[in-house]
Amino acid sequence: xxxxxxxxxxxxxxxxxxxxxxxxxxxxxxxxxxxxxxxxxxxxxxxxxxxxxxxxxxxxxxxxxxxxxxxxxxxxxxxxxxxxxxxxxxxxxxxxxxxxxxxxxxxxxxxxxxxxxxxxxxxxxxxxxxxxxxxxxxxxxxxxxxxxxxxxxxxxxxxxxxxxxxxxxxxxxxx
Numbered sequence: 132x133x134x135x136x137x138x139x140x141x142x143x144x145x146x147x148x149x150x151x152x153x154x155x156x157x158x159x160x161x162x163x164x165x166x167x168x169x170x171x172x173x174x175x176x177x178x179x180x181x182x183x184x185x186x187x188x189x190x191x192x193x194x195x196x197x198x199x200x201x202x203x204x205x206x207x208x209x210x211x212x213x214x215x216x217x218x219x220x221x222x223x224x225x226x227x228x229x230x231x232x233x234x235x236x237x238x239x240x241x242x243x244x245x246x247x248x249x250x251x252x253x254x255x256x257x258x259x260x261x262x263x264x265x266x267x268x269x270x271x272x273x274x275x276x277x278x279x280x281x282x283x284x285x286x287x288x289x290x291x292x293x294x295x296x297x298x299x300x301x302x303x304x305x306x
Contacts, residue, residue, distance in 0.1 A: 203247050204295045207288065211296055214240065215285060244288075252287035254280045254298045263287060263294060268301040277305040 217237045224230040241251070252263050259266060259278045270281050280300045287298030 200291060200293070203249070204290050204293075207244065207247070207249050207290065207295060210240075210244075211288065218286070248291045249295070250289050252289060252294075252298045254283050254287065254300055256280065259300070259302045263289075263297060264300045264302075265297040266302045267299055269304045270301050271305060272303050273305070275303045277303060279303045 214237075217233065217240070221230065221233055221237065224233060244250075254264055256275075257280055258276075259280055264280065264287065267284065268282075272281060275281065279302070280298075281303050282301040283298055284301070285296075285299035287294065288296050
């Protein structure tokens with residue numbers, strides 16, 4: 132095969148030297164080169180458009196998730212005072228039957244929030260973390276380590292790991 136190509140090249144060189152250039156072959160080969168260039172250009176364009184479309188889909192998916200989470204956070208923020216009222220009512224109700232009914236409603240509300248990826252921040256007995264807790268009081272209790280949360284005054288909540296309300300707490304300070 133290599134020998135045939137070498138022979139063909141030699142014949143073409145002799146034809147060029149003798150002025151016998153086949154104009155039809157030259158025109159056809161130029162057209163082929165032009166068509167190959169166009170095909171390559173179109174392939175690159177198609178690949179760029181495909182990549183741009185993939186990036187567009189990713190951006191829209193991220194935007195959709197962010198918009199959904201922002202909507203849930205906005206709605207939950209409006210409901211949090213109701214949860215606070217339930218907690219206050221639960222601590223003041225003495226009738227066991229009424230307390231049972233209020234607890235049932237409260238638990239249903241908390242289950243609905245959990246389905247939306249809203250979780251209560253667990254803080255009692257934990258070490259104070261300003262990313263999740265808002266310290267409004269400081270106490271001193273030798274029974275607990277320094278920076279331990281002694282009391283929770285208002286529950287904090289997260290949505291998919293992002294804080295939508297910090298827990299309002301009392302922190303132990305031994306220093």
